[in-house]
Amino acid sequence: MNSDCDKIRDGIEELVNGTLSEAETNAVRQHLRECSGCSQYAGALEEEEQRLASYFALFESNMSSMEDEVIDALERTEVSGREKVFSVGRDVIIPIVAKHALAAAVIVVVTVYFVITFTWISQINEYIARSI
């Protein structure tokens, strides 16, 4: 293994990923013809790439049945159990009506309070005036 090998091995990984430029690929291939260590490393990585590709291809072939399992589970899912879904009526109209109703209620309560208090104070004043 010479000083170029580290650099070339970086290139081999990129070569396997398919991200190496043509010029760099040629340089790597040239090195591989001369260096048995790097050539072995490249062979191993290419073999691993094939194993990985076959491994993940297994999922691809099962993907449809995996999706179907999800869809089956979806069918069994209770819609009533779903969380809050945005609705114009519930999320826009009702809150606006509720806000106005609350404001009106507060105004009524405050008005009633002041009327009662005013009446009560007037009666007290009347009583005091009569007593004097």
Next chain:
Amino acid sequence: MDDFSDEILVEASRRGDKRAYAMLVKRHYRYVFAVCLGILGNVDDAEDIAQDVMLKGFLKIGKLRGSEQFNKWILRVARNLCLDLLRRKKRARAWATKRASRSGQTASQNHDLAGAIGRLPQEIRLPLVMYYFNNKSLKRIAEKLKISNSGVCQRLKAARKQLHELLTKGVQNE
């Protein structure tokens, strides 16, 4: 229904239309599964969590604001559920390791490819898994992971190097 855009399917799903959501499952499940497998590194867990993600997606679709953002949103749900599981497992593992070290047990070594993938660090495993689920397109992985193309490239290189080491070590130890 195959021709409908995600936006239309999301709107229908919001109203509880399971057929519309099933179409979204057919379109996005593979990417959700890839993210789960990439983060968890374990096929069984990835399958379970990916299913949970899709079902949770249906139940929570009302919370999705932009209908056109379904893909990003569901991948975010996937990532969060996977990280939750990892946190739970980490706690369980810490407890199990304590017990194992007390009884002198050592963790068993798994030398096969799936085991080696599972032992890769998550930050390089995820791009590697996504590489095979996205037609080996670095650009798409970069978009999905929100990193640069060269970032994806570096992570893939690191993944190949470490995977090779793990597999070689495995063979030597056998």
